[in-house]
Amino acid sequence: xxxxxxxxxxxxxxxxxxxxxxxxxxxxxxxxxxxxxxxxxxxxxxxxxxxxxxxxxxxxxxxxxxxxxxxxxxxxxxxxxxxxxxxxxxxxxxxxxxxxxxxxxxxxxxxxxxxxxxxxxxxxxxxxxxxxxxxxxxxxxxxxxxxxxxxxxxxxxxxxxxxxxxxxxxxxxxxxxxxxxxxxxxxxxxxxxxxxxxxxxxxxxxxxxxxxxxxxxxxxxxxxxxxxxxxxxxxxxxxxxxxxxxxxxxxxxxxxxxxxxxxxxxxxxxxxxxxxxxxxxxxxxxxxxxxxxxxxxxxxxxxxxxxxxxxxxxxxxxxxxxxxxxxxxxxxxxxxxxxxxxxxxxxxxxxxxxxxxxxxxxxxxxxxxxxxxxxxxxxxxxxxxxxxxxxxxxxxxxxxxxxxxxxxxxxxxxxxxxxxxxxxxxxxxxxxxxxxxxxxxxxxxxxxxxxxxxxxxxxxxxxxxx
Numbered sequence: 001x002x003x004x005x006x007x008x009x010x011x012x013x014x015x016x017x018x019x020x021x022x023x024x025x026x027x028x029x030x031x032x033x034x035x036x037x038x039x040x041x042x043x044x045x046x047x048x049x050x051x052x053x054x055x056x057x058x059x060x061x062x063x064x065x066x067x068x069x070x071x072x073x074x075x076x077x078x079x080x081x082x083x084x085x086x087x088x089x090x091x092x093x094x095x096x097x098x099x100x101x102x103x104x105x106x107x108x109x110x111x112x113x114x115x116x117x118x119x120x121x122x123x124x125x126x127x128x129x130x131x132x133x134x135x136x137x138x139x140x141x142x143x144x145x146x147x148x149x150x151x152x153x154x155x156x157x158x159x160x161x162x163x164x165x166x167x168x169x170x171x172x173x174x175x176x177x178x179x180x181x182x183x184x185x186x187x188x189x190x191x192x193x194x195x196x197x198x199x200x201x202x203x204x205x206x207x208x209x210x211x212x213x214x215x216x217x218x219x220x221x222x223x224x225x226x227x228x229x230x231x232x233x234x235x236x237x238x239x240x241x242x243x244x245x246x247x248x249x250x251x252x253x254x255x256x257x258x259x260x261x262x263x264x265x266x267x268x269x270x271x272x273x274x275x276x277x278x279x280x281x282x283x284x285x286x287x288x289x290x291x292x293x294x295x296x297x298x299x300x301x302x303x304x305x306x307x308x309x310x311x312x313x314x315x316x317x318x319x320x321x322x323x324x325x326x327x328x329x330x331x332x333x334x335x336x337x338x339x340x341x342x343x344x345x346x347x348x349x350x351x352x353x354x355x356x357x358x359x360x361x362x363x364x365x366x367x368x369x370x371x372x373x374x375x376x377x378x379x380x381x382x383x384x385x386x387x388x389x390x391x392x393x394x395x396x397x398x399x400x401x402x403x404x405x406x407x408x409x410x411x412x413x414x415x416x417x418x419x420x421x422x423x424x425x426x427x428x429x430x431x432x433x434x435x436x437x438x439x440x441x442x443x444x445x446x447x448x449x450x451x452x453x454x455x456x457x458x459x460x461x462x463x464x465x466x
Contacts, residue, residue: 043465044409044417055454057421062460064420067143067446068102068135070114070453075133076147082106082133083114085448085455087158087216087326087386088435089167091194097138098439099194100446101149101167102455103156106130109181114452116151121201123152125184130156132169132192141444141457149192150203154182157231158216158326158386159189164252167192168206170214172231174307187211187303189228191255199253207260209242210301212308216327216386218334220358224250227334227356229324230309233344236280236320238309239268239336239356241295260302266295267312270319270363281321282341282349287414289365291319293356321345321352326398330389333357335366339383339400350382350401353410367410375403381416384408386434391442393465398447400432407433407447411465420458422449 045059056064066073070083086105093099104116106129116131131151136144150169157172174187188205209217215229215237224244230237243264248254270278270291278284278291296318299311312318323339338352351369356362372382383401390396394411396419407419422431428449435455436447445458 043411043415045419045460048418048421051423054423054425056456056458057423058458059419059460062458064456064458065141067100067137067141067455067457068133068146068453069455073143073146075117076145077117077119079117080114081146081453082116082131083451083453084130085450085453086156086434087169088437088446088448088455089159089161089194090437090439090446091161091165092440093136094195097136097144098141098444098446100135100137100437100455101169101192101194102133102135102435102448103159103169104130104132104453105155105157105172105450107155107173110152117148118151119148122148122150122203124150124190124203124205125152125154125182125186127181127183128152128154128186130154130171132156132167134192134194135455137439137457139441139443141439141446141459147197149194149200150190152203153190154186157214158229160217160219160327160329162191162219163221163250164254165195166252167194168217168219168255170217170228172213172215174211174213174232174303176304185211187213189214189217204256206255206258207302208255208258208262208265210240210265210298210308211303213237215325218327218329219250220334221250221329222332223358224248225358227327227336229327229336231323231325231339232307232309233322235309236322236344237324238312238318238320239324240298240308241266241268243295264295264297265301265308266297267308267318268363269294269296269317277316278319279315280341280346281319281338281352281354282345282347284352284365285347285349285368287365287368291363293361293363325385325400326387328387328389328395330395332359335387335389335395336363337384337387337397339385351384351397353384353387353395353397367414367416372401372403375401378404378421381406381408381418383432385432386436388437390465391438392462396436396445398433398436400434403430405430405432405449407436407445409465413466419445420447424449428452428454
């Protein structure tokens with residue numbers, strides 16, 4: 001399909017092939033069609049060429065420009081671009097080009113270096129340093145304007161775009177007022193409008209979506225439900241669904257009008273094909289593994305006395321996963337990333353990508369990265385984090401693992417290939433990629449390196465990956 005992943009191909013091909021496969025970062029075809037004798041095919045764009053400027057290594061024919069750089073580029077109000085670039089949403093500019101909303105994952109109290117500036121009417125908490133900036137870029141990815149979308153939030157990690165063209169920014173923190181210099185509670189989802197600056201005035205959390213260590217969120221454009229990931233440990237985090245109340249319509253302002261307890265916030269519980277309860281998603285060791293999903297209501301979604309994930313204490317209540325990270329809507333469902341699993345999980349792995357089908361209430365394992373035996377060596381991938389569905393087939397993953405960091409492509413049929421590599425040799429070396437997202441015209445892949453904070457516009461001979 002032209003505007004996203006071929007759900008039918010991606011979901012059914014591995015099941016038809018049978019046993020599934022571990023993806024370990026090679027550029028070979030690792031999952032074939034049902035005809036076992038099918039020959040491997042070349043995927044990706046070829047080898048990465050070292051960057052003489054020590055920033056990004058890209059395939060031949062590709063190039064990058066810097067859109068924003070923390071402390072170097074300037075906001076329209078004169079302050080420097082804030083640090084710690086993370087999740088990013090892209091929207092079609094009304095005048096041509098792209099409008100981007102960029103999270104700044106800053107956990108420190110306000111006053112720390114390169115905080116998101118506190119502007120009148122745009123600041124939620126005077127004690128918090130995170131937030132979002134809005135960047136207007138031309139058709140070539142050049143920065144035309146940059147300004148604050150929201151300030152005074154904390155640890156703005158990932159988020160998600162909405163069908164009504166806004167950005168939901170997620171706080172990956174669980175902190176009450178009076179802690180660490182915060183004057184208000186944190187752990188919420190906020191909405192940023194990239195086109196209407198007035199809509200961002202007097203920011204308020206969307207309390208109906210719960211208070212916990214939010215990572216990412218996707219909106220089901222057909223049903224109005226939202227799926228939210230939680231990056232947490234001790235115990236491992238949960239995948240949540242917010243079920244829209246009767247009469248809810250996905251349109252501008254719909255989330256802002258919700259009361260704090262409207263809809264139903266529930267956590268995922270998975271069972272296997274035999275009806276056996278699954279305690280943790282790391283149990284799945286074969287691509288194509290499919291679980292039946294039910295949703296268990298959260299008793300107290302604001303989690304003021306007991307964190308939401310800790311409200312399920314009985315064995316068999318919910319299904320957990322370590323490092324539930326990126327999420328993106330594609331085709332008829334949601335892609336969900338588990339970055340890695342270690343000693344806190346039943347089975348060790350270096351990354352999973354799942355697909356949730358709301359029509360069937362099933363969760364299917366699409367990609368599985370085996371434990372990377374040598375992270376400092378280039379070649380294998382580990383620790384996928386942010387995700388976006390590619391208009392050229394498959395997905396793009398931002399690597400947040402150990403050692404060398406990449407942007408990674410994964411095809412519909414299960415092959416992985418490098419798109420970019422962090423080639424910095426200073427303190428930015430081995431810092432994670434974040435926020436990959438294509439421009440609406442499909443010509444530019446915007447992506448960030450988190451610290452100190454760079455946004456890049458990558459262009460080149462993009463082509464359909466089969």
